[in-house]
Amino acid sequence: xxxxxxxxxxxxxxxxxxxxxxxxxxxxxxxxxxxxxxxxxxxxxxxxxxxxxxxxxxxxxxxxxxxxxxxxxxxxxxxxxxxxxxxxxxxxxxxxxxxxxxxxxxxxxxxxxxxxxxxxxxxxxxxxxxxxxxxxxxxxxxxxxxxxxxxxxxxxxxxxxxxxxxxxxxxxxxxxxxxxxxxxxxxxxxxxxxxxxxxxxxxxxxxxxxxxxxxxxxxxxxxxxxxxxxxxxxxxxxxxxxxxxxxxxxxxxxxxxxxxxxxxxxxxxxxxxxxxxxxxxxxxxxxxxxxxxxxxxxxxxxxxxxxxxxxxxxxxxxxxxxxxxxxxxxxxxxxxxxxxxxxxxxxxxxxxxxxxxxxxxxxxxxxxxxxxxxxxxxxxxxxxxxxxxxxxxxxxxxxxxxxxxxxxxxxxxxxxxxxxxxxxxxxxxxxxxxxxxxxxxxxxxxxxxxxxxxxxxxxxxxxxxx
Numbered sequence: 001x002x003x004x005x006x007x008x009x010x011x012x013x014x015x016x017x018x019x020x021x022x023x024x025x026x027x028x029x030x031x032x033x034x035x036x037x038x039x040x041x042x043x044x045x046x047x048x049x050x051x052x053x054x055x056x057x058x059x060x061x062x063x064x065x066x067x068x069x070x071x072x073x074x075x076x077x078x079x080x081x082x083x084x085x086x087x088x089x090x091x092x093x094x095x096x097x098x099x100x101x102x103x104x105x106x107x108x109x110x111x112x113x114x115x116x117x118x119x120x121x122x123x124x125x126x127x128x129x130x131x132x133x134x135x136x137x138x139x140x141x142x143x144x145x146x147x148x149x150x151x152x153x154x155x156x157x158x159x160x161x162x163x164x165x166x167x168x169x170x171x172x173x174x175x176x177x178x179x180x181x182x183x184x185x186x187x188x189x190x191x192x193x194x195x196x197x198x199x200x201x202x203x204x205x206x207x208x209x210x211x212x213x214x215x216x217x218x219x220x221x222x223x224x225x226x227x228x229x230x231x232x233x234x235x236x237x238x239x240x241x242x243x244x245x246x247x248x249x250x251x252x253x254x255x256x257x258x259x260x261x262x263x264x265x266x267x268x269x270x271x272x273x274x275x276x277x278x279x280x281x282x283x284x285x286x287x288x289x290x291x292x293x294x295x296x297x298x299x300x301x302x303x304x305x306x307x308x309x310x311x312x313x314x315x316x317x318x319x320x321x322x323x324x325x326x327x328x329x330x331x332x333x334x335x336x337x338x339x340x341x342x343x344x345x346x347x348x349x350x351x352x353x354x355x356x357x358x359x360x361x362x363x364x365x366x367x368x369x370x371x372x373x374x375x376x377x378x379x380x381x382x383x384x385x386x387x388x389x390x391x392x393x394x395x396x397x398x399x400x401x402x403x404x405x406x407x408x409x410x411x412x413x414x415x416x417x418x419x420x421x422x423x424x425x426x427x428x429x430x431x432x433x434x435x436x437x438x439x440x441x442x443x444x445x446x447x448x449x450x451x452x453x454x455x456x457x458x459x460x461x462x463x464x465x466x
Contacts, residue, residue, distance in 0.1 A: 022294075022295070022298040023298045023301050023302050023305075024302075025144075026298055026299055026302035026303075027302040027305050027306055028144055028354070030302055030303065030306040031306065031309075031351070031354035031355060032084055032087065032144070032354060032358070034242050034243075034244055034358070034359070034360070035242065035244045035258075035259065035260060036242040038303065038306070039260075039265065042054075042265075042266050042299065042303070045299065046266070049292050049295060049296050050269060050272045050292065051268055051269050051272050051273060051276075051292055051293045051296035051297075052266055052267075052268070052269065052296045052299065052300070053266065053267050053268065053269035053272075054265060054266055080233055081106075081109070081113070081148075081230050081233035082106055083358075084144070084145075084233060085106050085140075085143060085148070086103060086106075087353065087354060087357050087358075088143045088144065088354075089102045089103055089143070090353060091349065091350030091353040091354065092139070092350070093350075094139065097132075098135075098136055098139070101128050101132055101133055101136050102136050102139060102140055104122075104126060104128065104133075105122065105133055105136060105137070105140055105149075106140075108122055109148070109149065109230065110230075111230060112227075112228040112229070112230055112231065113145065113147065113148045113149070113150075113156075113228060113229035113230030113231075114149075114150060114151060114152070114156070115137065115140075115149050115150065115151050118130075119131070119133050119134040137149060141159050145226065145229040145230070145232070146159060146160045146226065146229065147159050147160050147225075147226055147227075147229035148229045148230065150229075153177070153227055154173060154174075154177050156225075156226075156227060156229065157173045157177075157222060157225050157227070158170065158173055158174060160225045160226065161173060161225070167218070167221075168210060168214060168215070168218040169218040169219075169221045169222050171201075172197075172218055172219070172222060173222060176197055176200070179193065179196070179197050179200075180197065180219050180222065183197065183215075183219055184219070184223075194212060194215060194216070195212075197215065198210065198211075198212065198215060201215070213284060217284065242259075242360070243259050243359075243360040243361055243362040243370050244258065244259055244310055244359055244360065244361075245257070245258060245259055245310065245311070245314045245359070245360075245361045245362070245373065246258075246259045246361065246362040246363075246364055247318055247325060247361055247362070247363050247364065248364045248365075249326075249364075249365060253322065254318055254322055254325045254326070255318075256311070256314045256315050256318040256361075257311075258307060258310070258311060259362055266300060266303070267300070268296060268297070268300065269296075273293065276289050276293065309345075309347060309351060309355060310355055310359070312345045312346075312347070313341060313345055313347070313352060313355045313356065313373075314361070314373065316341055316344055316345050317336060317341065317356075317373065317376040317377060318361075318376070320334050320336050320376070321333060321334060321336070321376045324376070325363065330386075330388045330389060330392050331389050331392050331393075333376075333378055333386050333388060333389060334378075334386075335378060335379065335380040335381070335384055335385065335386050336376065336377050336378055337377070337378075337379045337380055338352050338353055338356070338377055338379075341356075341377060352377075355373070356373045356374040356377045357374060359372070359373040359374070360372055360373060361373055361376075381432075382422065382423070382424050382428055383421075383422045383423055383424065385420075385422060387432065387435065390416075390422070390424075390432045391432055391435060391436040393416060393420055393422070394412060394416075394429070394432060394433055394436055394438065395436060395438070397412055397415050397416070397419075398412075398438060398444075403444075403445075404445070405445070406441040406444040406445050407441060408441045409426045409429045409430045409433065409440075409441070410426045410429075412426075412429045412433070413425060413426045413428075413429045416429070
C-alpha cells in the first residue's frame with residue numbers, strides 16, 4: 001500500500017513538473033525584460049499562435065504613447081549577454097569561488113554563445129585549475145538563454161532537449177545529427193535520406209513504430225531549436241529605457257502602479273479554443289494545436305506572475321523610501337537590502353534580484369524623471385546607514401574642512417561619531433572615502449598647495465605685466 005502511495009506521489013510530482021516548468025522558463029525570461037519588450041514579444045506571438053488574442057491593439061499603442069512620451073526616455077545601454085548572465089550568476093546559491101569562476105568563464109563565450117578553447121587554455125594564467133572550470137560548465141549551461149556555454153552544435157541542441165531525453169528528437173540529435181541535415185526539403189534525395197534514417201531507427205525495437213510523419217515532426221522540432229544562443233544579445237548601442245512602474249504623489253503619499261499593464265492587452269482566444277474543441281482533426285493537427293494552446297496558457301500565466309511580482313516588490317520599496325522620493329536626497333534613503341525585500345514580499349532572493357536589476361520607475365511630479373528600481377534597494381552599511389549615506393556624510397565634512405589642514409581619516413571617524421552619531425572605525429572611513437573617489441588628506445593638502453602656488457605665480461605675472 002505504501003509503495004502504491006509513493007508511486008502515486010511520484011507520478012503527480014512528475015506531471016506537475018511537466019506543466020509548471022515552461023511557465024517558470026517564460027517567467028525567468030520575462031524578469032530580464034522590460035514591459036515594452038514583453039509587449040512586443042506577445043504581439044509577435046499572436047501572429048503565430050491562434051489561441052492568444054490581442055484584445056485592444058490600437059488602444060494599447062495609444063496608451064503607451066501617452067504614458068511614456070519621448071521626453072521621459074533617457075538613453076541607456078542595451079542588456080548585453082554578459083550583463084544577462086552576471087545577473088543570473090549573482091543570484092545562484094553556490095560558493096563564491098564557483099560564482100567567480102562562472103563569471104570568468106563567460107569571457108570565453110563566442111558571439112554565438114559557445115565556449116571556445118579547452119579547460120587548460122581557460123585555466124592558463126587564472127587562479128582556477130582546469131578541473132575547477134570544467135566543473136562549473138554544467139552550471140553555465142543551466143542558465144538562460146538555453147544552450148549557452150555548450151561546445152558544439154550537438155551539445156547545444158541536446159541541452160535544449162534535456163527535459164525530454166526519451167523523445168525522438170533527442171535521439172536524432174544524439175545519433176543522427178549529420179544525417180537529418182540531409183533530410184531537409186522535398187527533393188527525391190531528401191526523401192531517400194529520410195527513408196535511410198527510418199531503416200536505422202527500425203533496427204532499434206524501441207522506435208520500430210516510427211513512421212515518416214513522426215520522423216518529419218521530430219525534424220521540425222529540431223529546426224525550431226536555437227543553434228546560436230547568443231544571437232539575440234547586443235545590437236543597438238543606445239536603446240530607449242521604458243519604465244515598468246510609475247509613482248505619483250496622492251494625498252501626501254507616494255503611490256505606485258504599473259506604467260502599463262501588458263496582461264490587460266492579451267488573453268486566451270475563447271473562439272479559437274471552442275473551434276479547436278469542436279472541429280474534427282487528425283492526430284497530428286491535434287498535437288500541434290494542443291501544444292500551441294498550452295504555450296498560450298503558459299505565456300499568459302508567466303505574464304500574470306511577472307506583473308504581480310514586479311508590483312509587489314515596487315510597492316514595498318516605495319513604502320520604505322517615501323522620504324527619499326519627496327526630497328531626492330540620498331541621505332533620506334532607508335537601508336533596504338534584497339534579502340529584506342525577499343522576506344517581506346514572500347519571493348526568493350534570486351527573483352528579487354532579477355526584478356530590481358535593469359528595471360525603472362517613472363516618478364511623476366513637476367520635474368518628472370526616471371530612476372532605476374535598484375536605487376531604492378540599497379544594502380545596509382555601518383550603524384544602519386546606507387553606503388550612499390556614509391559617502392554623502394564624508395563629502396559634507398570634507399567640503400567644510402580647511403584646505404590647508406584637511407581632516408585625516410581618524411578625524412573624519414571622530415566627526416562622524418559626534419555629528420551623525422555614527423560609530424565607525426578609521427579603517428571603514430578609508431574604505432568609503434575611496435569608494436566615493438575622495439583622495440587622502442595628504443593628497444588633498446598637496447593639491448591645495450599646488451593650486452596656491454599656481455595662483456601666486458599668476459598674481460606675480462599680472463603684477464609684472466602691469
